[in-house]
Amino acid sequence: MTVESGTEIGKVGVIGLGTMGAGIVEVFAGGGLQVVGVEYSLDLVEAGRDRLRHSTERAVRRGKLAADGRQALLDRVTFSSSFDDLADCDLVIEAVSERLELKREIFRRLDEIVGADGILASNTSSLSVTEIATATARPAQVIGMHFFNPAPVQRLVEVVQTVSTSEEVVAAVVALAHRLGKHPVVAGDRAGFIANALLFGYLNRAVTMYENGHVSREDVDTAMRVACGYPMGPLALLDLIGLDTAVEVLATMYRQTGDRLYVASPLLGQLVTAGRLGRKAGRGFYTYESAGSGALVDDARTPVPRSVAHDVTRVGLVGSGAQVKAVGAMLEAAGVEVRRDSTAADCDLVVAAASGVPVIELAVAAGRPSDVVGMNVPMPDSDVVQVVRTVEASDAAVESAASLCLAAGRTPVVSADRAGLVVDALLFPYLNDAARMVESGYTTADGADAAMKLGCALPQGPFEVLEEVGLGVALGKQWAIYDEVREPGLVPSPLLVELVTAGRGFRD
Structure with a gap:
């Protein structure tokens, strides 16, 4: 494939066949591409092959995939423990653990093996694609292609463009994502890209709110689920993600930005130190029946159920x-x-x-x-x-x-008795963060809305919420939240202030 010619990407390679990597293999093969899946050992190769088999078997049982379609998908995939088998791929994507030096070493090797026109992509969710690209002699052909888990189900793909990535490569990857039935959103190479940058700031604020005794764990989760229609409350979601993973993501984002929003709440670090990593450990903010279970059991912090009985007339x-x-x-x-x-x-x-x-x-x-x-x-x-x-x-x-x-x-x-109480104190700073993101030229209102709806399963994107409540109302609430604590990160977005003054919206 020659990027400049606009030829379709026909053969792809995937390095790393864990849950995410095997899912990406399934997406590519399901889209009709020839796929080479690579791992570091034959045992890991077989484990990746098994993940693909089991996932496609489930898809057949659930009526998502025909039996003959499953076989055709599997026939399009070859597995290997050698990077050399990636030489003729049009695009290679890595889906290994979030370790910068590991990814840089992979890209250095790919730069030597993959053809000169080949695109090198990273599935990183938080690391700098620019830093990864410097390990190669082809930074114009390095791009982020961030799938969300589970990759066969989630439609969002964040296409991360560095200052060096060519427009032709961006166009080719966007076209590929559409071909796969995904919804690509182009973003700049900033910490956390779009979805994680907005999500983890919100989650970290929720932990701080709970840690400070502002609200109970049950009530903060109930507030955001019931009032905002979120699929999970913030603390329950952190337990699902893994508290150790959250701390690592926040640390990476803070290193890249210096923004105190991403300084992990002390409570997060303490829970990780205590081995309370969330569902996978059986304990996190909540306690579960067993490690890996999502079924809650009562613990010392479980409140007594509230009663409807009262003597108020x-x-x-x-x-x-x-x-x-x-x-x-x-x-x-x-x-x-x-x-x-x-x-x-x-x-x-x-x-x-x-x-x-x-x-x-x-x-x-x-x-x-x-x-x-x-x-x-x-x-x-x-x-x-x-x-x-x-x-x-x-x-x-x-x-x-x-x-x-x-x-x-x-x-x-x-x-x-705090400004914003629970719902507004979490919702409006998140909306303000989204406004700052658009203000920086990092993404668009449409891009941010798509990222949060498709990547995080929220019922509305941040700019849809802003349009519904009114920019003037949002600005007033954000000023009230800022005025109480005078935290610089809570200052209303200058663009939001300007638009309210002008009587315009983000999409005008």
């Missing part, structure tokens, strides 16, 4: 804005009498509709701070109600408020 409601209406409707659905503002004194419980003002200020003004809790409905169509626990609120008041939520058919999440 009258609730005083204070505050202003749209939250008063939303919280008031929820309380009425719980079957209690709701008294507002000046009539709130003679009540069993006082609820402050939390909408930007610290609840403790309203609690002190009410003259009975131990009986005052905050409530916030973060999303109009969500079942979640955030119950705000101030430093003065009694346990009885907090539990009564949670019980009222249950009585109304809602899902209570208890949070400390």
Whole structure:
């Protein structure tokens, strides 16, 4: 294949036949390409061959692949323990462990073996493709081609272009991804590319929130699943990824960027040191039935189930804005009498509709701070109600408020009295990170949306969320979160500020 000629890639090589590498072999062979799968020993070759056989057998059982199609796919794959068998490949991709020197050594060898027109690709998820490319004499033909696990199922492929990668190589790899039925998103060579850069910042913030006692592990996970529609909560997702893997990814991203967002929460490191690596170890943030199981079992941190029973008959409601209406409707659905503002004194419980003002200020003004809790409905169509626990609120008041939520058919999440509570405090900094990414020219709004929906299975991309809530609302919430802690990484994106001022959107 000559890249400049636009000839289709017809033969590919895959180095590393673990779970990811074997999956990439299956994708290429399923797309009609001839594939050479290479490992370092015959034992590893056989293990890779078995992974491919078992995966395609499952696909046949599930009706995803016909039996004759499976055989044709397998016939297109040859296996080897010799790099020399990659010499006539049009493209070779490595899928070995995330060790920079190992990948550089592989690329040095490939540079000597693969034909002069061959494209060399890395499936790295966090390392610098530019650094890998410097091991070769052909940096213009080196590119990142980051598949997501499991590769046969996940549609996203991040195509990572370095400052040296030629446009012809980018076009050839994008065309190949389309041919394979994937959705390619082109990104610059930045730490974590798109999906991991946004995902791991969000996950790290969630760990810090839990570590600081802002919210329980169950409630932070429930909040993001139920309010935002995420498939998993952040702590449960980290257990699935592996806490050791998360620490390694964050460390790599911090080394490349110097951004404190990627300094792993101390709790992550402590859990790894203790051997609590997540599901694969049977313990992480949660405890599981056995190593590798996803079934949870109770442990010392498992909370007592909340009860719908309560002895509240009258609730005083204070505050202003749209939250008063939303919280008031929820309380009425719980079957209690709701008294507002000046009539709130003679009540069993006082609820402050939390909408930007610290609840403790309203609690002190009410003259009975131990009986005052905050409530916030973060999303109009969500079942979640955030119950705000101030430093003065009694346990009885907090539990009564949670019980009222249950009585109304809602899902209570208890949070400390902090800017953004749980949902906004995790959601809007993530949206701000995405805005900064586009501002830097690193990707587009469409690219970021596709990456997060296809790569992380989120129901909406960050810019779809921004368009739904409104850029002005998002900017106001981000300023409030920044103002509380003055962390430089939380300063609103200048592009977001500019667009709000101009009355424009990210796609205008």
